Amino acid sequence: MQQHATIxxxxxxxxxxxxxxxxxxxxxxxxMPVWFSAAYFTGALVTDLVYWQMxxxxxxxxxxxxxxxxLVMTGLAAVAYLIDLAGGRQIDRPALPRVVGYALAGLLSxxxxxxxxxxxYTAVVPAGLTLSALxxxxxxxxxxxxxVLSNRSRVGG
Amino acid sequence: xxxxxxxxxxxxxLRLAAxxxxxxxxxxxxxxxxxxxxxxxxxxxxxxxxPALQQYLMPPMRIARAVGWxxxxxxxxxxxxxxxxxxxxxxxxxxxxxxxxxxxxxxxxNGPKAPIxxxxxxxxxxxQSFAGAKAKxxxxxxxxxxxxxxxxxxxxTTFLDHLNSPFGVALIGHDLYxxxxxxxxxxxxxxxxxxxxxxxxxxxxxxxxxIDHHWTKSLLASPDGxxxxxxxxxxxxxxxxxxxxxxxxxxxxxxDVASGAHRIFASGIRNPTGLQWEPETxxxxxxxxxxxxIGPDLVPDYLTSVKDGGFYGWPYSxxxxxxxxxxxxxxxxxxxxxxxxxxxxSSHVAPLGVAMYTGTDLPANYHGGAFxxxxxxxxxxxxxxxxxxxxxxxxxxxxxxxxxxxxxxLDANNHARGRPVGLAVxxxxxxxxxxxxxxxxxxxSSVKPGSPPKPAS
Numbered sequence: 001m002q003q004h005a006t007i008x009x010x011x012x013x014x015x016x017x018x019x020x021x022x023x024x025x026x027x028x029x030x031x032m033p034v035w036f037s038a039a040y041f042t043g044a045l046v047t048d049l050v051y052w053q054m055x056x057x058x059x060x061x062x063x064x065x066x067x068x069x070x071l072v073m074t075g076l077a078a079v080a081y082l083i084d085l086a087g088g089r090q091i092d093r094p095a096l097p098r099v100v101g102y103a104l105a106g107l108l109s110x111x112x113x114x115x116x117x118x119x120x121y122t123a124v125v126p127a128g129l130t131l132s133a134l135x136x137x138x139x140x141x142x143x144x145x146x147x148v149l150s151n152r153s154r155v156g157g
Numbered sequence: 158x159x160x161x162x163x164x165x166x167x168x169x170x171l172r173l174a175a176x177x178x179x180x181x182x183x184x185x186x187x188x189x190x191x192x193x194x195x196x197x198x199x200x201x202x203x204x205x206x207x208p209a210l211q212q213y214l215m216p217p218m219r220i221a222r223a224v225g226w227x228x229x230x231x232x233x234x235x236x237x238x239x240x241x242x243x244x245x246x247x248x249x250x251x252x253x254x255x256x257x258x259x260x261x262x263x264x265x266x267n268g269p270k271a272p273i274x275x276x277x278x279x280x281x282x283x284x285q286s287f288a289g290a291k292a293k294x295x296x297x298x299x300x301x302x303x304x305x306x307x308x309x310x311x312x313x314t315t316f317l318d319h320l321n322s323p324f325g326v327a328l329i330g331h332d333l334y335x336x337x338x339x340x341x342x343x344x345x346x347x348x349x350x351x352x353x354x355x356x357x358x359x360x361x362x363x364x365x366x367x368i369d370h371h372w373t374k375s376l377l378a379s380p381d382g383x384x385x386x387x388x389x390x391x392x393x394x395x396x397x398x399x400x401x402x403x404x405x406x407x408x409x410x411x412x413d414v415a416s417g418a419h420r421i422f423a424s425g426i427r428n429p430t431g432l433q434w435e436p437e438t439x440x441x442x443x444x445x446x447x448x449x450x451i452g453p454d455l456v457p458d459y460l461t462s463v464k465d466g467g468f469y470g471w472p473y474s475x476x477x478x479x480x481x482x483x484x485x486x487x488x489x490x491x492x493x494x495x496x497x498x499x500x501x502x503s504s505h506v507a508p509l510g511v512a513m514y515t516g517t518d519l520p521a522n523y524h525g526g527a528f529x530x531x532x533x534x535x536x537x538x539x540x541x542x543x544x545x546x547x548x549x550x551x552x553x554x555x556x557x558x559x560x561x562x563x564x565x566x567l568d569a570n571n572h573a574r575g576r577p578v579g580l581a582v583x584x585x586x587x588x589x590x591x592x593x594x595x596x597x598x599x600x601x602s603s604v605k606p607g608s609p610p611k612p613a614s
Contacts, residue, residue, distance in 0.1 A: 055485045057399040061274055068276050114214040117277040119397035119450055120472075120483030122212055 028089050030080035033073045034102060038139050040070030041109055045132040051124050060124055063132070064116040067109055074106040097149060101142025105135045192217065194453030194537050197503035201559050205501035207476060210451040217453065218281075219538045220288040221573035223594045230574060232590075232599060233565035237520055239604050240563065243303065243589060244310040245597035248295035251373070252510065252579030253591050253598065254326035258349055259584035260302050262316060263591065263598055265295035266323050268372040269338060269365075274398070288535060288573065288594075296320045298335070300351050301598065306585055308600050314351040317344065321365075324430075325376025327385060329414060334385060336374035339365025341385065341412065360385075361417040364406050368392050371406075371446075373509070377432035378414075380439070385412040387419075388443060390428035395448050395483045396472040407471050409443065409463055425469040425495060431511030431580075435462065436525060438553035444508040444529060445498070447475060451483075453537045454504045460511070460529060460548060460555065461498035470495040500555040505534035506542030510579035513550075516586025518603050526550045528562065528588055530577040543567045545577050545590055545601075563590060563601060 044066035051059035081099075084091060112131035116123050192211075199206040234240045247265050254262040273279055297320060302312035317323075317335065325336035333346040333353070342357035363374050371390025378385055391407035392398050409429050411422040423429075428446040435442050441463045447456035448471070456475040468491055470477065472484045477497040480487070502508055510530035514523050526549045531542035545563035548555050566575045575595025583589055588601040 057397060060397075064275050064277075111214065113276070117275065118212060118216075118483070119394045120481075121485035122483050123397070125485070 026087075026089050028080075028084045028091055030077045030084050033077035033080055037070040037073035037077060037106075040066045040073060041105065041132070041135045041139065044070065044112075045129075045136050048124050048129045048132045052129055055121055055125075060116070063124065063128070064113065067113045067116055067132075071106065071109055071113060074102070074109065077102070078106075097145050098142060101138055101145070105138045105142070108135050108138065192453060192538075194504065194539065194541065197506075197541050198558070200454060200457045200501050200503040203500060203555070205457045205476070205503070206454075207457075207479060208452060208454050210455055210479075210481075213450060216450045217536055217538060218284050219540060220284060220535045221533060221540055221543065221567055221571055221576075222287050223576075224568065224572040224574060226574045226595045226597065231565070232563045232575065234563055234601055237604055238562075238601055240599055240601045241308060243308060243598045243600040244301050244313060245595070247299065247596045247598070248293060249593045250299075250578070250591040250596065250598060251593055252324050252326070252375070253581035253589050254328075255581050255583050255589070256328060256346075260300050260349075260351075261310070261581070261583060261589060261598070262326055263299045263301060264323050264326060264579070265297050265299060266320070267294040267593075268322050269294070269369050271370070272367055274368075285535065294322060296322065298323065298326070302351070303583075308587060308602060310598075312351065316351065317353050322369075322372050324373040325387065325432075327376045327378040329378050329382040329385075332414075334360065334376060334378070336363065336376040336387060337365075338369055338372040338374060339363055341374075341376070341387065341417075359417075360414070361412055361419060363387065363410075364389055364392070364404070368398050368402055370394075370398065371428040373428075373430055375430040375432050375443075377434070377441075380434065383414055385414055386410070386422060386432050386441060387412055388426075388429035388432055390430075390446075391471060393472075394450065395481060397483075400484075403472070409441075422465060423463045423467040423469065425467075425471045425473075425491070426463075427471040429463075430509050431460075431529070433511045433513045433527070435550070435553050436513055436515050437550070440553065442511070442513070442527070444502070444511050445469070446507055446509075447504070448472070448481065449505070449536050451481070452504075457501035457504045458506050458508050459498035459502055460500045460508065460527065464496065467496045468494055469498060476501075500548060502529060502531070502546070502559065503541060505537040507532035507534060508542075510577070510591070512580035512582050512588060514582060514588070516582045516588075518586025519588065519601075520603060522549070523547060527555075528580050529559070530580045530590060532576050532578055532593075533566070533573065540567065540571060543573065543576060545580065545588075563588075563599070566592070566595075 044063045047059045047062040115128045249267040250263045251266045252264040298317040300314045300316035301310035304311045322338035323335050327334045333344045335342050340362050341360040344353050344357045370392045375388035387410040392402040408424040409422045410419045412419040426445045429443045431444040433442050443463050444460050447458050473488045474492045474495050508529045509532045512528045529546050533543035534541045543566040546559040547562045548559045549557045573594050575592035577590050578593045579591040581589045590599040
């Protein structure tokens with residue numbers, strides 16, 4: 001995790017967060033695993049779509065492992081978030097909508113892992129595919145809401 | 158002002174999130190966890206009641222923890238019968254075969270290691286280890302000889318060793334055929350031999366690894382000794398390893414003994430074992446383990462006559478034209494010709510052994526019918542199976558409900574003292590039962606006038 005933190009710091013120093021007036025004690029370490037999980041869940045949606053069009057078990061297996069990897073990353077992100085809070089690290093604002101959005105995506109993905117553990121076609125079509133799509137929609141909305149609200153709060157003071 | 162607005166919006170967001178998760182969970186049947194199966198009696202016989210299929214978020218798993226038999230404990234049999242151990246101390250005895258001189262072959266085998274393709278495979282393997290399903294694969298056949306016929310084995314030798322997950326055995330003349338999980342191998346056998354050291358000759362390959370989901374290959378010789386019938390189970394529950402993995406599986410093969418060539422005698426039978434000739438009509442009968450994860454009462458396992466060229470539904474449908482949505486692409490052409498099996502044994506009982514009773518020792522009501530060894534369920538509440546039942550036959554067809562014959566494999570806490578698997582009828586007409594959790598071969602016989610009474614069990 002410490003390594004992640006360092007990379008994050010180097011790569012993203014000078015981002016929107018640095019505008020904050022409070023004295024940050026470093027970039028949050030939870031954003032890296034969040035991005036990884038979003039990438040894994042996106043991958044699962046892609047492999048689900050391929051399976052839907054071409055039901056070869058290989059794609060179904062890709063999906064479940066991608067969802068599992070995404071869930072592991074979500075778990076790491078949650079732990080990292082708690083460490084950030086405890087360590088008084090700077091958290092991207094607005095915090096609550098982001099937390100709710102990511103938590104929702106994580107819970108839906110957990111459901112999705114169970115659906116994807118079914119045997120055969122109905123592990124993906126229609127429930128699994130729907131959940132994979134829903135997770136991505138939630139993640140996109142979370143990102144949009146986050147962006148809009150952070151701009152508004154910056155403009156509105 | 159801004160802060161209050163934000164707080165309100167956040168609360169709404171939280172509420173929305175909660176609603177989405179609850180709706181999603183409910184919609185997918187998480188509530189199905191405590192879902193109980195109905196009375197198995199409704200699913201025994203020619204016309205089983207088939208409920209609507211359901212799919213789970215978390216498929217129910219309900220195993221009976223293996224505890225083994227205590228000192229002096231035995232299974233329970235009805236009045237007039239007695240049961241005792243022919244021999245014990247085996248390593249997962251799975252099937253039995255009686256040689257013409259009365260020697261009993263005990264096949265000790267537990268299947269190859271299952272590969273891990275999905276996270277689920279890790280969890281399933283872990284849960285099943287509590288049911289005693291992960292014992293070492295002994296890969297051998299042990300010979301038992303009861304020289305004075307009192308029902309206790311006097312001689313015990315290792316008959317054949319270093320096999321590859323063997324299950325079926327068949328003797329034709331002086332050729333002993335053993336069905337390993339991946340091949341049928343022929344060994345020379347002389348009458349009275351207690352151990353075979355000669356190297357075997359491969360007759361034909363059988364579908365084996367790397368997945369080998371249903372690994373048991375049951376074997377039955379034709380009466381004239383020219384053909385072998387082989388039960389080859391599917392490579393998955395319901396095709397989740399791809400239809401390519403099912404090539405020539407979920408089928409009964411007919412193998413020509415002279416050439417090793419084979420053809421598919423019947424197909425669409427998920428896991429056919431217990432191949433037997435029905436004594437009155439001479440027709441081939443088999444038992445089958447049906448599919449899982451669509452409900453506690455789906456799909457009933459069955460006992461059926463096997464028609465040449467017959468298709469019995471798997472994976473596309475069950476009990477005739479009941480479609481299984483888990484397989485894609487579907488095959489309406491095959492579903493249309495799917496045969497309904499003859500006799501349902503109720504769901505998830507896991508029949509793994511059949512003995513058509515042709516002996517004379519047991520009471521007359523057992524003559525001509527079929528004993529079926531039900532290994533017992535692992536994914537149904539309440540537990541089902543864990544006993545040996547008797548299906549009466551008349552005119553070559555099942556006639557009447559199945560009767561419990563050998564019970565008591567589960568203790569009062571629903572722990573498994575044993576699990577019955579393969580059955581055989583010995584030379585003197587006793588019913589032999591391989592118990593792969595109790596690691597014992599049980600022998601059921603009639604209580605004779607003047608013989609010592611049945612020990613309390």
